[in-house]
Amino acid sequence: MIEKIQEPIEVLTKFLEGKIQPLRFRWRGRTFTVSEITGNWVKRVGEHRVHYFSVGVGTKDYYEICYEARTLRWTLENIYLEG
């Protein structure tokens, strides 16, 4: 099932050659290491771009996080909880 979260998170991010790569994030005091990025897409809010990532953390759960280029903030949008 998908649980809507929409909470700000801290993300250790690699910005390299125009690409954004989330490596690790902290949410509600817990740290998650990104083991895989299963999808990356972009949405537009007016003239601004929001970069979405679906990331795995070594479990069967997947986290959808997004980076808003205008505010330089990361948000945990939702979690897909398996089972």
Next chain:
Amino acid sequence: MPGDFSKLRIAHIDMDAFFASVEEMVRPPLREHPLVVGGAEGSHHGVVTTANYRAREFGIASGMPIAPARQRCPHLVSIPVDHEKYLYFSLEVLRVLEKFTPAIEPTSVDEAFLELRGLERTWPDPRSFALCLQDEIREKVGVTASIGIGPNKMIAKIASGLNKPEGITVLTLEGYRRLIGELPLRTLWGIGPQTEKALTRMGFRIIRDLAQADPSRLKERFGILGIWLHASARGELDDPVIPYYEAHAAKSFGHEWTLPENLRDQEEMKRVIRSLAARVARRVRKKNCSGRTVTLKVRFPDFETPLRSLTLPTPIDDGREIACAASILFDRVPFRGRPVRLLGVSLSGIQSGRPSRQESFLEDRQKRIRLLGIVDRIQDRWGDEVISGE
């Protein structure tokens, strides 16, 4: 020989359960579940826009309300629709297609036609081309496509649906003609429930019945569209692939209407289409010209705007015929339970002069032309609202 570029000039790319595939790609454990995209998570409201292949095993299909879908499959997973995400990945697929050819006509977020002419210089045969294209889409975007290859758009489209998911089907004209003995009328692109009902009343059951029919009988019942239906059933249509960057450049007469509120009632939509078709026809006749290609434009609240076109064997200038062609196109629009915010009808492939009188051999048709002439004169004098010829 089958697989020869000279006879197989069109490929139809049909993404497999596209919305569901995108969701499975970003959340891989979903692949193990029967999944639909539509409605809200855990909700019984809304409509299925796409079902993955596991869900289809339970008889769940696009357009079905979520509640009966859950009754069929209590452990069904539903994911809310995220059109912007699907559009992003659709454009990624388009980028892959562009590496192979610029002649691409996307017909919706998950389907496109490709012109194959000229590719024989790079590829030994259409199947090798399709295999490579399929691999590239899977590798670069992460979703799968089925590909149909045929001598024209309609046959290529039928071919892509024959072997899903991840199929490649090459269907020659001869192969198509062998197959039509088994295919129901509905398989023809553009035959919706109403046209099917009218054809069934005339005694047609399968495509072969239509292909073997007397074209004048079809013309009597459906006008110029009867000729189109006959040619379509015989696999003889030759609509060109219109690349998306040329779609708006062609000279055309069109009308569109942003509806005062989103419209769900399809009968009401058809009334709007008839009215738009009448306006287009009137402008075309006023300029003393006619056109062969009718295009229907539909815009959904998420701004997805599919265009559907149909090229007729001869030019037309009659609103009733334009509306009739638009109603065939209406059945090709992927509504997926969505309401509509804009409708548009246009006529292109414009040539000067009215349609040939030789096409007007039927007495009724000649009467109709006289009637339209009188209606036009009345409207010229008293305005469009006082009388309608449609």
